[in-house]
Amino acid sequence: MNSRPHETTGPGAALTLRAVSHAYSRTPALREVSLTVRPGEVVAVTGPSGCGKSTLLHVAAGLLVPQAGSAELLGVDLAGLDETARAVLRRRDVGIVLQYGQLVPDMTLEDNVALPLLLEGGELAASRTAARDALVRVGLERAGQAVPEELSGGQAQRAAIARALITSPKVLLADEPVASLDAVAAQDALELMLSVARRDGGAVVLVTHDNLVAAMADREVRLRDGRVDRESVLR
């Protein structure tokens, strides 16, 4: 009653995975997973620990090239790009929030957040101003000069969200993005991420084990043992 298969391909998709399979050593992590995410759509990828959620996100981001199948991001087949070209695509059009923040340890928070703009040739002062604004939006306006080791896990996660959003990405890929935040901070951070789709028309993929996060999505894709077990429209 509650599910319907989603189209696995289509023009204008922000992200398309086709029959993606990948194994670590001999342990399969993804088995023939297909998924399409359209602009303006929020998809939650859920499932028990070890079901392949994070691997799926890494494939979608081009951080991992799958052993079989294909991944297309914004109409570009990621397998056709070398590592540098994939990094450029990510930097320009994709926001990524990985677990534990993944901040550069010896840079201030402000510069960490400004980094995607600086790497694109942005002017230093303007990039830092944009970073300060982004830090205000995640409630870290007073931590701009701190370095990552001075931050709590929740602060690092919020900084990573600010960094992911600073380029106004067309696609946001987030792996357990609010797992170390308290309820209020989690709600605020989630709303910021959802605005990528709801306000700006981008695509958002949230990998999560948190039902309160999953319930904010338009569609839930539930994985089990590396396969898509079920897709459900939530709104």
Next chain:
Amino acid sequence: MSRPSQLFTQYIHLVYVPVMSLVELHLALLSQGPAHGYDLKRAYDAWFPDAKPLPFGQVYATLGRLVRDGLAEVVETRSEGGPERTVYTVTDAGRQRVREWLAEPAPPAVSGTEDLVRKAVVALRTGDPERPASAFVADQRVAHLRRMRSLADHDPGADADDLGSRLARRYAALHLDADLRWLDEAATALESRPRHEPEGPR
């Protein structure tokens, strides 16, 4: 069979308004200032936006009981051209009753989700191959997520920042989350059980 929304309404109504607390809730509403029955109903519905609206009949019956028991009293009867309206106020005994009620922790009862558990158990024990328990659990998960979503979408307007209604919605969302965790455990258990099921009656 209850539809999920009906199930939810029933659930939240049970959680918020066990019969015993209706008296104290009316007294608490009256403690905000003298009011007639219609005011009380509106205030109640605003305080508990996700609960079933309070029926007028219930309000007037309860007010009658409060006056009878000396917990509230009539301060005036207005008619102002329209239907006659009786204005009530809380008495000292009524205020004391609310204080005593609040001094006692609410019973940490597991209530309201019986239908969810009953359906899961029935699905497991009857083992209908057309409708396996795992399908029930998966469908229920989606119904719960949708309800959770609609709570978050609830009324983004005037009262969105009202702490009381925000807390009431949060309460509902967290209870749904508890159900979802149970459903996830049930799904895992169903997946890993031996294949000679279904279980018969015991």
